[in-house]
Amino acid sequence: MQGKILIHHEKCKGCRLCMTFCPKGCIRVSAKLNAKGYAYAECDPDKPCTGCGTCALMCPEAIIEVYRE
Numbered sequence: 001m002q003g004k005i006l007i008h009h010e011k012c013k014g015c016r017l018c019m020t021f022c023p024k025g026c027i028r029v030s031a032k033l034n035a036k037g038y039a040y041a042e043c044d045p046d047k048p049c050t051g052c053g054t055c056a057l058m059c060p061e062a063i064i065e066v067y068r069e
């Protein structure tokens with residue numbers, strides 16, 4: 001199964017839980033800061049997202065949307 005995620009960057013607190021729990025290493029820390037001053041989570045386009053949904057479940061801010069193809 002293939003998937004992709006959408007992270008609402010501006011609401012990210014940079015806690016990194018999504019990165020810690022993604023089994024495929026698909027999420028990385030951005031080089032930039034959002035308006036709140038956090039280095040936010042972003043997708044790594046070179047890693048294969050399976051659409052498992054773990055990142056969305058773990059995010060305490062509930063700002064990750066998962067799409068399965």
Ligand code: SF4
Binds near residue numbers: 022023025048052055
């Ligand atoms: S849906 Fe699964 S594979 Fe895709 S980024 Fe989230 S945790 Fe990683």
Ligand code: SF4
Binds near residue numbers: 014015019060
């Ligand atoms: S778990 Fe949510 S708040 Fe934490 S870094 Fe990931 S997207 Fe941002």
